[in-house]
Amino acid sequence: MSDPRRAVPRTDAVLADPRLARAGAELGRTTVKEVVTDTLERCRRGELAPGDVVDAVVDALPVAATSLRPVINATGVLVHTNLGRAPLSAAAVRALAVAAGPTDVELDLATGRRGPRGRGALTALAAAVPDAGGVHVVNNGAAALALVALALAAGRTVVVARGEMVEIGDGFRIPELLESVGAQLREVGTTNRVRTQDYADAVDDRTAFVLKVHPSNFVVSGFTSSVAVADLAGLPVPVVADIGSGLLSPHPRLPAEPDAATALRAGAAVVTASGDKLLGGPQCGLLLGRADLVHRLRRHPFARAVRADKLTLAALEATLTGPPPPVALALAADADALLARARSVAAALAGVVAATAARSVAAVGGGGAPGVELASAAVTLPVALAGPLRAGVRPVVGHVERGALLLDLLAVPPEDDPALVEAVRAAAGGR
Numbered sequence: 067m068s069d070p071r072r073a074v075p076r077t078d079a080v081l082a083d084p085r086l087a088r089a090g091a092e093l094g095r096t097t098v099k100e101v102v103t104d105t106l107e108r109c110r111r112g113e114l115a116p117g118d119v120v121d122a123v124v125d126a127l128p129v130a131a132t133s134l135r136p137v138i139n140a141t142g143v144l145v146h147t148n149l150g151r152a153p154l155s156a157a158a159v160r161a162l163a164v165a166a167g168p169t170d171v172e173l174d175l176a177t178g179r180r181g182p183r184g185r186g187a188l189t190a191l192a193a194a195v196p197d198a199g200g201v202h203v204v205n206n207g208a209a210a211l212a213l214v215a216l217a218l219a220a221g222r223t224v225v226v227a228r229g230e231m232v233e234i235g236d237g238f239r240i241p242e243l244l245e246s247v248g249a250q251l252r253e254v255g256t257t258n259r260v261r262t263q264d265y266a267d268a269v270d271d272r273t274a275f276v277l278k279v280h281p282s283n284f285v286v287s288g289f290t291s292s293v294a295v296a297d298l299a300g301l302p303v304p305v306v307a308d309i310g311s312g313l314l315s316p317h318p319r320l321p322a323e324p325d326a327a328t329a330l331r332a333g334a335a336v337v338t339a340s341g342d343k344l345l346g347g348p349q350c351g352l353l354l355g356r357a358d359l360v361h362r363l364r365r366h367p368f369a370r371a372v373r374a375d376k377l378t379l380a381a382l383e384a385t386l387t388g389p390p391p392p393v394a395l396a397l398a399a400d401a402d403a404l405l406a407r408a409r410s411v412a413a414a415l416a417g418v419v420a421a422t423a424a425r426s427v428a429a430v431g432g433g434g435a436p437g438v439e440l441a442s443a444a445v446t447l448p449v450a451l452a453g454p455l456r457a458g459v460r461p462v463v464g465h466v467e468r469g470a471l472l473l474d475l476l477a478v479p480p481e482d483d484p485a486l487v488e489a490v491r492a493a494a495g496g497r
Contacts, residue, residue, distance in 0.1 A: 073116045074109045077102055083120045093131045101126050125459070138462040138482055138489065142442060142474030144396050145311075145432030147235065149463065151342040151349070152432070153477075157388030158347065158381040165380035184379035190386035191352065195314050197330040198337075200360030202353040202369075203382065207340030208234065209372035210351030211308050212247050214336055217366040218304075218359070219274030220248035225303075227260040227293070228253045229286060230279035234433065240279055240308075247368075249274070259291045265301060275304040275335070280311070280324050285437040299333025304359070307334040311434030312345035312352065319397050320344075323435045326354050335359055341382055343432045346391030348381040350374050396476050397440075401425065404443035404475050407483060411445050411475075414487045419494040422446045428476040442476040447490065454493035462489045 080086065080102050081095075090098045105123045108114045114122055129136065137149055145151050154162075165171070174181035182188070184203065191201045204210050215224065224244060231253065233239045241251055252273070254264040265276055276298050298305045313325040323344070326337045336355035341347040351372070353363055363369060374382075385391050390398075408423035415421040426444040429435075447464075449471045455462040464473040478486060 074106060075116055075119055077106065080106070080119055080123065085120065085124055089124070089127055093127065097131060098123075098127065135461060138460060138486055139477040140444075140462055140464045140473035140475065140486070142426060142428040142444065142465055142472065142476060143431035144393060144428060144440070144477050145343050145430055145434060146477070147432050152344075152346045153392045154348065154381055155346070155385060155388055155391040158384040158391065161380040161384035161388075162377050165376045169376055169380075171376040171379065184374065184376075184383075187374075187379040187383040187386070190383045191354075194386050195326050195330070195354050197327050198354035198360075199357035200355060200364075202360050202364045203341075203374045203379065204351040204353065204369070204372040205374050205378070206349050206372075207308075207310065207312075207338060207351045208238065208243055210338040210353050211240070211306075212243055213351075213353070213363055213366065213368055213372060214275075214306055214338060215244045215249040216247035216368050217363050218306075219244075219250075222250065222274040223252045223270075223272045224249045224275060224277050225252045225254060225265055225268045225273055226277040226279065227255045227264075229255065229257050229260060229290075229292070230277075230281055232279060232281050244277075258286055258289060260293055261291065262293050262297045262300075265293065265298060269301055269303055273303050275306045276301055278305060278307045278329075278334070280307075280309050281436075294332065295329050295334050296332040304335035304356075305333060306336045306338065308338045310339060311343040311430075311432065312339040312341055312347075313434075314339075314345060317344070317397065319440070320430070320435045320438060322438070326352070330354065336363075340433075341385075343434050344393060344430070345385065346393035347385035348378045350378050350382055392477075392479060395479075399442075399476060401441035401443060407475050407480060408443040408445050411473075411483055411487055415445075415490055415494075418491050419451070420448060421490070424472075426472060426474050428474050440476060442474050444472040444474040445486075445490075447471045447473065451490065451493050455489060458489050458492055460485055460489050462486060462493075 086098055101123050105119055109119050139146055139149050172183045188201055231241045252268045254268045278295055295305055295307050307329040309324040313323050315325050315327045329337050336359055339352045341350035341352055412421040412423045424444055424446050426442045428440040428442040449466055452471045464471050
């Protein structure tokens with residue numbers, strides 16, 4: 067008998083297929099060839115018929131020339147750090163495409179001379195937070211706080227409550243961040259309680275500012291006390307408020323979450339925040355506050371090292387001026403409407419897998435609104451599908467609760483429901 071491996075098509079013959087030639091123009095020949103090589107190896111092992119090789123290659127090709135894969139976030143965590151935090155609005159995505167080519171990001175087309183960098187994004191941010199005398203944007207929230215500390219407190223003291231010396235994720239900690247740029251910390255109070263007098267006793271002629279940090283990823287309850295920005299504003303030094311989650315104004319569903327407008331009205335000299343959390347925009351750091359201080363921050367040499375790129379500026383402007391981003395829409399979602407969607411998805415899976423609809427509880431996530439429960443709805447599936455769903459062509463990430471897999475719909479756009487159904491069918495072997 068002849069060796070069946072002789073029937074395996076040659077690499078160049080597969081690459082010559084018109085569909086793969088088009089894919090090579092979009093993804094690059096190297097990427098396509100790697101998929102072809104892997105698929106031919108499967109064919110040699112007898113896992114794939116020779117005649118199915120090209121179709122298998124087409125199915126295995128990435129959607130873009132990146133190793134990142136689009137994921138359906140059914141975790142019940144609205145702003146999921148491991149999934150890239152806030153998904154961008156369609157308007158922001160279109161803005162990215164515009165900004166991808168040559169743009170007037172730093173050019174005044176009327177005069178032909180250099181213009182203010184990102185003026186559109188800064189104008190939009192200033193309009194969104196009119197209480198701020200000045201605004202600036204850097205590449206992330208930690209960079210915003212580091213710039214403040216470096217520009218205002220290098221070699222001087224920053225007074226901060228012991229209970230607000232938080233870790234912000236992946237082992238990075240606020241105190242180490244501040245000390246890395248030359249600030250010296252003066253802790254006041256205890257882990258659970260701090261008073262205005264504690265701050266007043268610590269302020270001296272070496273104090274650069276008092277830092278108020280929102281402990282955005284945990285809650286301390288019980289015998290506790292903290293000091294509001296309004297009370298700190300009475301001290302003889304500036305107050306810097308790191309609100310973390312990027313809420314620009316009060317939100318009715320998140321009454322305890324600090325926001326930029328309220329902090330500024332209460333007397334904060336500078337507010338720092340992230341743009342890719344509750345604001346619903348791209349990763350960036352927001353600096354809002356007194357005009358003189360923000361100007362000082364913008365002109366500091368370190369500001370160049372942490373400046374936002376044109377893609378970020380474009381997406382931020384579109385987030386601020388365009389329609390509500392996905393995070394805002396999800397926060398406004400009606401639990402009954404979500405349950406109706408869950409029932410529709412479960413019905414579409416009848417005969418394929420045991421699926422039911424149920425009310426669920428979601429969370430903001432991403433270091434925002436800790437402890438706040440968001441009414442939602444989910445599709446309940448056998449827990450054995452968790453792995454296959456993550457390994458699918460369009461990965462779906464849910465969460466396991468009491469021995470069942472829940473696909474929470476709060477962070478899933480309605481237009482993705484058909485893709486969710488298809489993914490479950492594929493994972494359950496229903497197609």
